[in-house]
Amino acid sequence: MSTPATGPHIELRDVSKRFGDVQALSGIDLTIERGSIHGLVGENGAGKSTLGKIIAGIHRPDGGELRVDGxxxxxxxAREALxxxxxxxxxxxxxVPLRSVQENVFLGxxxxxxGVVNQRVLSRRYSELVRESAIELPPGQLARTLRVADQQKAEILRAIARKVSLIVMDEPSSALTRDESQRLFDLIRGLRAKGTTIVYVSHLLSEVIDLADTVTVLRDGRLIRTAPAENETPERLVSAMLGRSIDVTFPEKKPPPADAPVVLSVQGLSRPPAVQGVSFDIRAGEIVGLAGVIGSGRSEVARGIFGADRLAGGxxxxxxxxxxxRSPREAIRNGIVMLPEDRxxxxxxxxxxIVDNVTLPYLDDVSxxxxxxxRAERRQxxxxxxxxxxxAKSDRARAGTLxxxxxxxxxFARWLFQSPRVLVA
Structure with a gap:
């Protein structure tokens, strides 16, 4: 086997990008080595996704230079970048919602x-791709019927099918279980071994440190530092991302007092086949996690508490x-709110x-x-x-542009507009 080429694959020189009044990137100087896994970390709004989209041709920089292979x-x-x-x-x-998984993977x-697609050849290529990636999805299933995690898997298959030399991955494991994430990481390492460059964007810092060769930290659209991943720790990365100590930013969370009142009590909640007899109590000020693999019933429990799914019992x-x-409207009226899986x-x-999205459930209160x-609505x-x-450039910016x-x-702003009793996320 030939040794993959080395040296700079991507170079950004003094790259900047502005969206309206928001300066998304300022003076970015960055080199990404060929055949490496390069992690990008930073807070929400730090510029990670914008930087990835410039590399992938989705956004054009306002200033500076992008160099590929010198x-x-x-x-x-994005077509030109592809x-x-x-x-x-x-x-x-x-x-594409009304197309099958297989059609989406090989689209274009x-x-x-x-002019007639050879379905037999397509099916054979899909089987080979599944075998190579260890990502299994029914080829004929419509994309719109897939869970969020399975949609993410289809996106990964689509990228691999194109046999590209560089893949920007923006939060690819966010909807995956631990086992699925581990298979994804094995796949990424396999791609690196074949010479593919990976730009990996994630909020999961331990994941980035374990996976990446190099990590770049962004803060407020500026590059703070780039260093070998082996030299980093989650604590060091958080301090660089925020510009202050992790102890100050995230003080230790103390459990609620033993005598704290029970705010939410769930008893015998059932919605077959996913959920059977689930019971738990949540006290005031308590954060309770729901853990389980995909299909274990986590989402069904959350949606049942919010009134989005009708319960069979409990x-x-x-x-x-x-x-x-009987509906989310009733849950909201009682102070139970939810951040959905697919925003x-x-x-x-x-x-x-933005302003319309925030006040949508409370129009009576601002009318x-x-x-x-x-005027009062926009002030709040x-x-x-x-x-x-x-x-955002203003509260009139469309949510889809953010x-x-x-x-x-x-x-979050929507549910903080009034003080909820229970937040399901």
């Missing part, structure tokens, strides 16, 4: 004769009072501005005789935007 390039689209062997697995899946690179009590949650399809109105009091939303450090982290902050 040559200056100016990609006008022609140079670069692709991206986005944080949010971009599958199908083999055809006289009861939910809030402050000792039994609730009949784009289940949480946000992507074409509406007078049926007319929304816009503005306070939340500042409190959460939500980065980064993934800032979209999540919009949902």
């Amino acid at each position: 040559r200056s390039v100016s990609y006008r689209s 022609a140079h062997g670069i692709t991206m697995i986005a944080q949010e899946p971009t599958l 690179i199908e083999e055809n004769t006289a 009861e939910v009590k809030l402050d000792g009072v039994r609730l009949r949650l 784009k399809s289940q949480g946000l109105l992507l074409l509406r501005p 007078q005789v049926g007319v929304i009091r816009r 939303v503005g306070q939340l935007v500042k409190r959460l450090d939500l980065r 980064s993934g982290g800032n979209q999540q902050k919009v949902l």
Whole structure:
């Protein structure tokens, strides 16, 4: 086997990018070595995804230079970057909903004769791809019926199928179980062994340290440092990301007092076949985690508490009072709110501005005789935007134009607009 080429694969020189009034990147100087795994870490809004999208041709920089294999390039689209062997697995899946998994994986690179796709060849290629990657998905299943984690797997298969030389992976393990993540890491290491360069964006710092060769820290759109992963620890990375000590930023979480009142009581909750007889209590100020593999019923329990799924049995009590949650509207009215698994399809109105997304459940509270009091509404939303450090050019920016982290902050702002009793996330 020939030894993969080494040396700089990607070079960014004084790269900057602005979205309206928001400076997403400033003066980025970065070299990514060929055949390496290069980690990108930083807070929400630090510029990680923007940097990845510039490399992949999705965004064009406002200033500076992008060099690939020593040559200056100016990609006008992701298609141009793909022609140079670069692709991206986005944080949010971009599958065609009414097409099958197999069709999505090979979309644009199908083999055809006289314009007719050879399905037999496509099926054989798909089987080979599954065997190579150890990622198994039913080839004929429609993309819109896939769980979020399975959509992410399909995106990974699609990137591998293109046999590119560089893949930008933006939070690829965020919806995967531990075992699935481990298989993904083995796959990534295998790609590196064959000479593929991986730019790996993640909030999971231990994961980045274990997987990457080199880690770059971004903060407020600026490059703070680049260092070998073996020299980093999660604590050092957090301090670099935030500019302050981890002890100050994340003080030790103390458990609630033993006599703290039970706020939420779930008894015998059932929704066959996924959930049978689930019971637990949550005290005031307590954070309770729901753990389990995909299909274990975690999402069904969460959606049942929020009234999004009708329960077959059991009861939910809030402050000792039994609730009949037939819809999310009733849950919200009682102070139970939820951050959904898929914020784009289940949480946000992507074409509406931030302010509308935040106040949507509370229009009666910001209205007078049926007319929304816009000045008061924007004042309250503005306070939340500042409190959460939500980065957008204004509260009139469309939710769909925001980064993934800032979209999540919009949902947090929605539920903080009034004081909830229980947050399901």
